[in-house]
Amino acid sequence: xxxxxxxxxxxxxxxxxxxxxxxxxxxxxxNDEYCIDVLTQVSAVTRGLQAVSLGLxxxxxxxxxxxxxxxxxxxxxxxxxxxxEAIARLVRS
Amino acid sequence: xxxxxxxxxxxxxxxxxxxxxxxxxxxxxxNDEYCIDVLTQVSAVTRGLQAVSLGLxxxxxxxxxxxxxxxxxxxxxxxxxxxxEAIARLVRS
Amino acid sequence: xxxxxxxxxxxxxxxxxxxxxxxxxxxxxxNDEYCIDVLTQVSAVTRGLQAVSLGLxxxxxxxxxxxxxxxxxxxxxxxxxxxxEAIARLVRS
Amino acid sequence: xxxxxxxxxxxxxxxxxxxxxxxxxxxxxxNDEYCIDVLTQVSAVTRGLQAVSLGLxxxxxxxxxxxxxxxxxxxxxxxxxxxxEAIARLVRS
Numbered sequence: 587x588x589x590x591x592x593x594x595x596x597x598x599x600x601x602x603x604x605x606x607x608x609x610x611x612x613x614x615x616x617n618d619e620y621c622i623d624v625l626t627q628v629s630a631v632t633r634g635l636q637a638v639s640l641g642l643x644x645x646x647x648x649x650x651x652x653x654x655x656x657x658x659x660x661x662x663x664x665x666x667x668x669x670x671e672a673i674a675r676l677v678r679s
Numbered sequence: 680x681x682x683x684x685x686x687x688x689x690x691x692x693x694x695x696x697x698x699x700x701x702x703x704x705x706x707x708x709x710n711d712e713y714c715i716d717v718l719t720q721v722s723a724v725t726r727g728l729q730a731v732s733l734g735l736x737x738x739x740x741x742x743x744x745x746x747x748x749x750x751x752x753x754x755x756x757x758x759x760x761x762x763x764e765a766i767a768r769l770v771r772s
Numbered sequence: 773x774x775x776x777x778x779x780x781x782x783x784x785x786x787x788x789x790x791x792x793x794x795x796x797x798x799x800x801x802x803n804d805e806y807c808i809d810v811l812t813q814v815s816a817v818t819r820g821l822q823a824v825s826l827g828l829x830x831x832x833x834x835x836x837x838x839x840x841x842x843x844x845x846x847x848x849x850x851x852x853x854x855x856x857e858a859i860a861r862l863v864r865s
Numbered sequence: 866x867x868x869x870x871x872x873x874x875x876x877x878x879x880x881x882x883x884x885x886x887x888x889x890x891x892x893x894x895x896n897d898e899y900c901i902d903v904l905t906q907v908s909a910v911t912r913g914l915q916a917v918s919l920g921l922x923x924x925x926x927x928x929x930x931x932x933x934x935x936x937x938x939x940x941x942x943x944x945x946x947x948x949x950e951a952i953a954r955l956v957r958s
Binding site: 729732733736737740741744745748749751755756759760762763766767769770771 | 915918919922923926927930931934935937941942945946948949952953955956957
């Protein structure tokens with residue numbers, strides 16, 4: 587069980603939509619559509635991915651990190667450190 | 680013809696890779712893989728999309744915008760304004 | 773006491789450096805320095821601010837959120853929700 | 866003369882505001898204000914800097930890059946390449 591498992595179907599639905607949007611980008615490029623229109627669509631796909639990341643992170647904090655902290659000990663510090671590093675990657679990507 | 684048309688195959692190849700990575704994300708979620716590992720993969724997909732955007736934008740400036748500027752007139756200003764707005768969307772997504 | 777209080781001097785030092793960098797940007801603009809050089813410096817200031825944010829967030833998770841989670845109850849959920857919203861603002865800024 | 870020179874006062878005003886906001890951040894840290902409130906203010910400062918960057922970039926494209934392109938030759942390609950690299954730094958910071 588993961589923090590996100592209870593919402594798995596929702597994440598799978600979003601990821602299928604992102605996958606479809608990426609295929610749509612390829613069609614736009616295939617059809618020589620105007621660069622700015624392709625760029626606008628890429629920004630939309632990026633925002634879709636961002637929403638998936640922020641959702642997963644929220645559930646990770648609420649379940650995996652919270653459980654480790656409740657149990658205390660070194661695992662708790664490691665879990666928070668790991669979450670902070672994932673947040674840094676998100677902020678910098 | 681678009682600014683990116685000459686490199687179309689390269690962009691299609693990258694987009695197919697991104698599409699495969701998004702499918703890979705869905706498999707990770709399907710298999711209840713660890714949240715942080717899924718998040719790390721999402722950051723990789725985001726960077727892949729970013730590279731596609733920056734490439735398309737560079738080619739747009741070098742071809743579409745440069746041609747409009749060389750011809751001069753209102754279309755040139757409009758093209759640059761449009762490019763600036765696309766850049767703002769990229770920076771803010 | 774806050775999560776960051778123990779490292780307050782370090783954060784104050786970094787913020788003074790950012791403040792000095794912003795003053796430096798104004799001097800560059802005052803002296804009509806080349807746009808790209810000013811832009812390069814703005815990116816450096818942004819990264820400095822980002823490091824401050826990520827540090828503060830890490831300490832907030834390690835202290836304020838961890839304490840609330842250890843004590844349990846509604847405050848814990850509220851603290852995590854609040855942290856997730858701050859992370860979302862960071863990712864989207 | 867730079868692309869932004871005609872709007873220099875506006876940029877100096879914005880940079881002074883950002884400088885004041887950074888000083889305000891230091892006061893918040895000095896006074897042990899709540900981490901989330903400090904983080905919220907950092908996001909506001911980052912957006913202020915982003916607006917400065919996007920404005921400078923827009924003016925750079927409209928003046929410096931457009932002039933180089935109108936004159937044609939190698940300098941035009943170099944100017945666009947330089948702008949693309951500055952955009953990449955912005956997107957990635």
